[in-house]
Amino acid sequence: MNDRTGVSDVGTANLRFARALVAELHAAGAAAAVVCPGSRSTPLALAIAERQGLPHTVHVDERSAAFYALGYATACGRPVLLLCTSGTAGANFLPAVAEAHHSRVPLIVLTADRPPELRAWGAPQTMEQRTLYAGFTRWVEEAPCPSERPSEVGYARALGRRAIAEATGPAPGPVHLNLPFREPLLPAMIDEPEPAGEAARASTPLRDESTGDWASLARELRGIERGVLVFGPDPWDPSLAEAAHALAASLGWPILADPVSGLRAGASLRDTTMHGADLLLRDAKVAAALAPELIIRFGGQPTSASIGAWMARHGSADVWLVDPADGFRDPQHRASRCYRISSRNFCRQAATTESRGPQGDWCSQWRQADRVARAAAIACVEAEPRLLAPQLARALWAELPAGAVLYAANSMVIRDIDAFAGPRDAELRLLVNRGVNGIDGTVSSALGAAAALRRPTVLWCGDLALLHDLAGLLAGRMQGADLTIVVSNDDGGGIFEYLPAARILPRPVFERMFAVPHGLDLRELARGLGWDATRVASAPAFSQALSRGLAGGRHVIEVAVDRAANTTFHAAVYAAVSAGLAREWSA
Numbered sequence: 001m002n003d004r005t006g007v008s009d010v011g012t013a014n015l016r017f018a019r020a021l022v023a024e025l026h027a028a029g030a031a032a033a034v035v036c037p038g039s040r041s042t043p044l045a046l047a048i049a050e051r052q053g054l055p056h057t058v059h060v061d062e063r064s065a066a067f068y069a070l071g072y073a074t075a076c077g078r079p080v081l082l083l084c085t086s087g088t089a090g091a092n093f094l095p096a097v098a099e100a101h102h103s104r105v106p107l108i109v110l111t112a113d114r115p116p117e118l119r120a121w122g123a124p125q126t127m128e129q130r131t132l133y134a135g136f137t138r139w140v141e142e143a144p145c146p147s148e149r150p151s152e153v154g155y156a157r158a159l160g161r162r163a164i165a166e167a168t169g170p171a172p173g174p175v176h177l178n179l180p181f182r183e184p185l186l187p188a189m190i191d192e193p194e195p196a197g198e199a200a201r202a203s204t205p206l207r208d209e210s211t212g213d214w215a216s217l218a219r220e221l222r223g224i225e226r227g228v229l230v231f232g233p234d235p236w237d238p239s240l241a242e243a244a245h246a247l248a249a250s251l252g253w254p255i256l257a258d259p260v261s262g263l264r265a266g267a268s269l270r271d272t273t274m275h276g277a278d279l280l281l282r283d284a285k286v287a288a289a290l291a292p293e294l295i296i297r298f299g300g301q302p303t304s305a306s307i308g309a310w311m312a313r314h315g316s317a318d319v320w321l322v323d324p325a326d327g328f329r330d331p332q333h334r335a336s337r338c339y340r341i342s343s344r345n346f347c348r349q350a351a352t353t354e355s356r357g358p359q360g361d362w363c364s365q366w367r368q369a370d371r372v373a374r375a376a377a378i379a380c381v382e383a384e385p386r387l388l389a390p391q392l393a394r395a396l397w398a399e400l401p402a403g404a405v406l407y408a409a410n411s412m413v414i415r416d417i418d419a420f421a422g423p424r425d426a427e428l429r430l431l432v433n434r435g436v437n438g439i440d441g442t443v444s445s446a447l448g449a450a451a452a453l454r455r456p457t458v459l460w461c462g463d464l465a466l467l468h469d470l471a472g473l474l475a476g477r478m479q480g481a482d483l484t485i486v487v488s489n490d491d492g493g494g495i496f497e498y499l500p501a502a503r504i505l506p507r508p509v510f511e512r513m514f515a516v517p518h519g520l521d522l523r524e525l526a527r528g529l530g531w532d533a534t535r536v537a538s539a540p541a542f543s544q545a546l547s548r549g550l551a552g553g554r555h556v557i558e559v560a561v562d563r564a565a566n567t568t569f570h571a572a573v574y575a576a577v578s579a580g581l582a583r584e585w586s587a
Contacts, residue, residue: 009147010184011187014184016152016153018046020156021047021156022048022160025108026053030078032072032076034056034059034081034082036083042181044083047193062090062092063096066093078106081110085112090111093111094136097137101136104173109176113126113142138172138174140176142177143156147182158335162328217350222251227253228253229253230295230298232329233258233299234260237262243343243344244263244272245271245273246347255272255274256277258300259430265424265426265427267425272363274369276419278419279377281304281309283578289365290310299322308332311334320336321339324341365587372577377390377573377576384569395539395542397428400456401426401456404550405453407460409442409465413461447475458484459483462487462490464516473526477554486557487557489560489561492515492563494561498567498570502567530554533555534555
């Protein structure tokens with residue numbers, strides 16, 4: 001049991017989760033439920049029994065129950081819920097699940113389970129259930145115990161929506177949800193369930209180009225004033241900028257664009273893209289005042305933590321996802337609609353010919369906040385004589401020539417680009433490994449990009465990212481690479497300075513366990529592996545070294561960054577932005 005959750009709250013959390021999951025499964029298309037009696041599955045069984053409009057039957061034998069569900073789903077063509085308790089009960093479902101897999105019959109298999117701390121410790125009626133149907137399911141997921149999550153209802157609903165979508169995709173089949181519950185399984189008092197008509201707001205199935213009524217959608221969007229277009233990391237599409245700007249301009253909505261979206265460089269985006277969104281949304285008052293009605297999210301989750309926190313803060317806002325692949329890149333579990341269509345095509349289809357224009361009150365509020373935030377940040381950066389990470393971000397963004405490629409490492413590098421890269425008219429292609437967001441293989445990734453694109457290419461990384469891929473430096477020498485590497489060396493993991501551990505732990509412990517200073521001379525290290533390497537300490541020296549690197553060949557530019565000064569400077573910038581917004585901006 002979670003220490004923050006009292007025993008009396010565990011049963012309540014279990015039932016709340018079960019009701020939300022069953023309600024969403026039903027609302028999203030489940031035709032019926034087949035229940036096998038058991039103890040651990042009590043919250044789910046009760047939720048099914050309460051659910052108005054969801055037919056259910058009870059079966060003593062699990063094998064027979066599974067084939068009953070199979071026949072029902074085969075006949076009606078819709079998913080059927082199949083529920084059992086923990087232990088061998090679920091193993092008896094396997095023959096019917098295998099048949100459903102090969103026959104492409106949609107089943108939603110719900111196996112209740114003991115909590116993780118009881119597995120493999122001799123607890124009764126406990127076995128490995130997560131892999132029961134390996135090779136026979138379209139999707140498998142294990143939920144956390146409901147008492148572990150303060151937002152378990154939103155997750156339960158998202159889980160239900162996705163389960164139905166996975167089971168009814170182009171090749172229908174079984175989906176397995178393994179659902180552990182801690183005791184007490186139910187609360188002491190059972191309250192009234194929500195009416196059947198009050199299932200989650202978000203139960204709209206996935207949509208694609210063939211099912212979209214785009215004229216109706218355009219009219220719907222025209223009726224929403226406080227909308228925002230949020231573009232996250234996504235594969236490069238050079239034609240997206242024009243389409244995104246056209247949609248934003250026609251609606252009078254702002255664009256919040258991750259730098260990896262490709263929408264932060266280009267003259268056409270000056271009026272609609274908010275380049276200082278990460279900065280201005282760090283201010284709690286501004287983030288609260290800019291409350292949206294609708295957020296349309298394109299691609300992956302944005303890098304910016306402040307944009308993510310702003311979206312989470314306004315939980316009443318509707319969220320739509322536009323994703324041509326699967327429509328499930330939704331870690332906040334908020335999406336009410338998922339459009340299986342490319343970002344470019346959605347923007348083109350949804351744009352209206354009758355323009356509200358970018359000068360509307362809503363967009364004007366964003367643009368004014370963006371100008372104030374960026375002006376405050378620029379003043380701080382220009383007044384700071386030291387060459388710190390924000391100065392590097394601005395310099396690289398401004399000085400790389402049109403058509404160049406900037407490969408950014410994860411951790412603080414991509415975050416500094418997001419915060420400090422302002423409007424830029426010239427084309428610049430930004431690449432980052434934002435799938436899993438690791439720092440491994442960064443040098444080798446940049447080498448591959450440089451070889452493929454054959455344009456002036458610069459990698460900006462931190463010292464640990466470089467050290468993670470020293471083999472990449474060797475590969476670059478052996479392959480005759482044409483790449484410039486800018487490495488900001490703060491002697492350790494600078495990103496950890498912004499985490500609670502930096503404030504809570506004794507400094508010696510933090511340095512040893514998190515910062516991990518290495519004391520290496522990266523310039524000499526690069527020279528030893530065959531690269532032309534230099535160290536710079538000022539903005540003019542950096543510009544000169546960058547120009548030499550862009551002329552061709554293998555170059556490493558090391559910039560020694562004082563980690564403590566860099567952390568303090570970031571805090572000063574954020575404080576200056578908040579002060580500027582307090583003086584010059586009002587909702």
